[in-house]
Amino acid sequence: MPSKEFNKLERNVAKLKTHFLNFEKSVDGNYSDYDLMNCRAFVAFAHAEVESYLEGMAEKILIRAKTKF
Numbered sequence: 001m002p003s004k005e006f007n008k009l010e011r012n013v014a015k016l017k018t019h020f021l022n023f024e025k026s027v028d029g030n031y032s033d034y035d036l037m038n039c040r041a042f043v044a045f046a047h048a049e050v051e052s053y054l055e056g057m058a059e060k061i062l063i064r065a066k067t068k069f
Helices: 005-019 031-066
Strands: none
Touching: 005 031
């Protein structure tokens, strides 16, 4: 069962996808500069969400380890 933190990560990335990747797929691979910039923004913000998730998990593990120590 996924953790509440992982579920939050999934929700946040899904929101980013809806916001930034809301254009039609191109059969020939040609996209406007605006669409390409939105793709770059999605990658950057999704990366930040994953990084935040991993930092939160690491902090949680460290706090638990310190308590047990």
